[in-house]
Amino acid sequence: MLRNVRTTRIEWCDCDPAGIIFYPRYFEIFDTGTTALFERALGMSKIAYLKAYDFAGHPVVETRARFRQPTRFGDDISIETTLVECGESTFKLEHRVSKGGALAVEGFETRVWLTRDAAEPRHVHRQPIPKEVIARFAQAATEQAAVEHAGTAT
Amino acid sequence: MLRNVRTTRIEWCDCDPAGIIFYPRYFEIFDTGTTALFERALGMSKIAYLKAYDFAGHPVVETRARFRQPTRFGDDISIETTLVECGESTFKLEHRVSKGGALAVEGFETRVWLTRDAAEPRHVHRQPIPKEVIARFAQAATEQAAVEHAGTAT
Amino acid sequence: MLRNVRTTRIEWCDCDPAGIIFYPRYFEIFDTGTTALFERALGMSKIAYLKAYDFAGHPVVETRARFRQPTRFGDDISIETTLVECGESTFKLEHRVSKGGALAVEGFETRVWLTRDAAEPRHVHRQPIPKEVIARFAQAATEQAAVEHAGTAT
Amino acid sequence: MLRNVRTTRIEWCDCDPAGIIFYPRYFEIFDTGTTALFERALGMSKIAYLKAYDFAGHPVVETRARFRQPTRFGDDISIETTLVECGESTFKLEHRVSKGGALAVEGFETRVWLTRDAAEPRHVHRQPIPKEVIARFAQAATEQAAVEHAGTAT
Numbered sequence: 001m002l003r004n005v006r007t008t009r010i011e012w013c014d015c016d017p018a019g020i021i022f023y024p025r026y027f028e029i030f031d032t033g034t035t036a037l038f039e040r041a042l043g044m045s046k047i048a049y050l051k052a053y054d055f056a057g058h059p060v061v062e063t064r065a066r067f068r069q070p071t072r073f074g075d076d077i078s079i080e081t082t083l084v085e086c087g088e089s090t091f092k093l094e095h096r097v098s099k100g101g102a103l104a105v106e107g108f109e110t111r112v113w114l115t116r117d118a119a120e121p122r123h124v125h126r127q128p129i130p131k132e133v134i135a136r137f138a139q140a141a142t143e144q145a146a147v148e149h150a151g152t153a154t
Numbered sequence: 155m156l157r158n159v160r161t162t163r164i165e166w167c168d169c170d171p172a173g174i175i176f177y178p179r180y181f182e183i184f185d186t187g188t189t190a191l192f193e194r195a196l197g198m199s200k201i202a203y204l205k206a207y208d209f210a211g212h213p214v215v216e217t218r219a220r221f222r223q224p225t226r227f228g229d230d231i232s233i234e235t236t237l238v239e240c241g242e243s244t245f246k247l248e249h250r251v252s253k254g255g256a257l258a259v260e261g262f263e264t265r266v267w268l269t270r271d272a273a274e275p276r277h278v279h280r281q282p283i284p285k286e287v288i289a290r291f292a293q294a295a296t297e298q299a300a301v302e303h304a305g306t307a308t
Numbered sequence: 309m310l311r312n313v314r315t316t317r318i319e320w321c322d323c324d325p326a327g328i329i330f331y332p333r334y335f336e337i338f339d340t341g342t343t344a345l346f347e348r349a350l351g352m353s354k355i356a357y358l359k360a361y362d363f364a365g366h367p368v369v370e371t372r373a374r375f376r377q378p379t380r381f382g383d384d385i386s387i388e389t390t391l392v393e394c395g396e397s398t399f400k401l402e403h404r405v406s407k408g409g410a411l412a413v414e415g416f417e418t419r420v421w422l423t424r425d426a427a428e429p430r431h432v433h434r435q436p437i438p439k440e441v442i443a444r445f446a447q448a449a450t451e452q453a454a455v456e457h458a459g460t461a462t
Numbered sequence: 463m464l465r466n467v468r469t470t471r472i473e474w475c476d477c478d479p480a481g482i483i484f485y486p487r488y489f490e491i492f493d494t495g496t497t498a499l500f501e502r503a504l505g506m507s508k509i510a511y512l513k514a515y516d517f518a519g520h521p522v523v524e525t526r527a528r529f530r531q532p533t534r535f536g537d538d539i540s541i542e543t544t545l546v547e548c549g550e551s552t553f554k555l556e557h558r559v560s561k562g563g564a565l566a567v568e569g570f571e572t573r574v575w576l577t578r579d580a581a582e583p584r585h586v587h588r589q590p591i592p593k594e595v596i597a598r599f600a601q602a603a604t605e606q607a608a609v610e611h612a613g614t615a616t
Binding site: 011012013028031032035045046047048057072073074 | 473474475490493494497507508509510519534535536
């Protein structure tokens with residue numbers, strides 16, 4: 001299972017009058033985590049992979065989150081994003097947000113592959129994930145497992 | 155079951171480079187829908203009810219959403235928010251977002267009652283929902299049902 | 309001078325840990341005010357006018373704002389947007405945000421006309437404002453002045 | 463003049479349907495830059511300095527920005543924030559955002575010192591900047607100049 005870890009800081013602009021993060025910001029954090037994982041698997045930036053595979057994005061069709069403890073401005077968090085399933089037409093991802101080593105938030109999401117209508121670029125449609133993309137994700141996961149296994153064995 | 159309906163417009167600032175709403179914005183829309191329902195049940199603005207009941211807010215501890223069809227800038231949407239359960243310590247709410255009469259998004263959330271620490275106002279804690287608040291919600295639901303029944307009977 | 313007035317409510321999601329609006333939100337409010345004015349002048353929605361004139365948007369190249377008094381969640385505000393100048397290649401707009409009749413914020417902005425590169429749609433360029441668009445704005449201003457004059461005369 | 467430099471990446475969630483950054487996001491970036499500079503000068507996190515000096519924040523009362531070239535998702539930017547003036551009751555700051563070494567945006571802002579009403583914590587008021595804070599900023603600027611001078615001299 002392909003995995004990526006990012007760190008970021010919760011800022012004043014992410015927080016609400018209760019002084020804690022305004023929870024929709026976590027979905028922005030999840031989205032950025034997913035992009036980072038895709039960039040890693042495909043070996044290029046999002047702006048490059050949208051062009052290379054000529055598609056409009058990988059929007060979320062279903063999501064779920066549990067907020068276990070609040071974060072505040074100034075908190076440094078770690079976001080571990082894992083691709084738990086890559087089917088013919090959907091990606092399933094999980095995000096684990098930690099603060100000081102303790103789990104703060106869990107996120108789960110299902111994403112699809114969106115293309116633009118050739119005749120009317122403002123219209124978008126779901127499509128099967130290209131086989132080449134599925135293969136890339138599988139290969140990246142295999143490579144990561146090999147590196148981690150080597151790390152464990154040493 | 156207490157219910158409230160709001161309408162709003164999806165704006166340019168809500169949309170991403172795919173030209174459709176950036177999905178975390180829906181959670182902002184859900185949050186505003188919940189506030190509107192609370193204001194209706196408690197008969198005062200949020201700034202007033204936070205003061206009247208001396209608490210820090212009603213944050214989400216768990217949420218889930220299904221995105222059925224995208225919305226775009228300029229789309230007028232309707233958000234129906236329903237309080238489906240008001241327990242001793244949690245509120246459960248549902249949001250149904252419609253565009254042109256068709257269901258676009260469904261949201262589900264569980265919220266808790268958050269108070270500030272007297273000694274250290276920056277610290278917040280979960281508390282049981284005050285009995286008076288539970289009673290207000292029950293009364294508001296009863297009144298709404300009576301009005302709707304009267305409307306149906308006529 | 310063409311003018312448009314909108315009203316909106318400051319929500320919890322617009323406010324920061326100081327309990328007042330987080331000021332970058334005002335620029336979102338200004339942007340929405342500009343869109344509303346353009347929609348009025350051009351007689352169609354933004355999604356329609358971007359397509360009709362085949363361009364990418366009217367981004368801000370310079371802006372300025374004065375924040376005179378804070379607004380809070382639950383505050384209903386009024387935003388008066390005025391097109392103070394429509395030159396060959398720039399629009400100049402002013403926004404006046406009021407709360408309870410008192411001026412809360414003033415915003416000033418200069419915008420340009422942005423088109424996409426035919427060969428590479430991800431690249432955007434400034435262009436002179438189409439003459440037809442300039443004429444539309446002039447006509448809309450004239451019509452508005454006539455209506456207001458009639459209103460005053462009555 | 464005290465200065466601080468941060469780097470960050472423009473993400474998908476910062477961009478609009480034109481595919482470029484939605485300009486109000488820059489004011490979030492400026493705000494985070496100001497916080498980083500204050501944290502550096504005062505030697506503690508924002509959550510700590512708000513408590514140490516018992517105030518509500520340092521909101522912007524006036525701001526101005528020039529957008530010279532657009533940024534896109536995936537762009538890594540550098541933000542240089544400089545305290546250009548620290549008077550008795552106002553801070554003046556400048557932000558220079560660069561992409562690949564080229565200036566993309568300039569921001570200018572004036573901030574004040576905001577305290578809470580003891581009797582009604584939801585009410586906030588401007589106050590003179592505490593002398594201790596002014597002294598801290600002056601000292602931090604002197605130390606930084608000494609370090610830079612040493613660096614130049616070597």
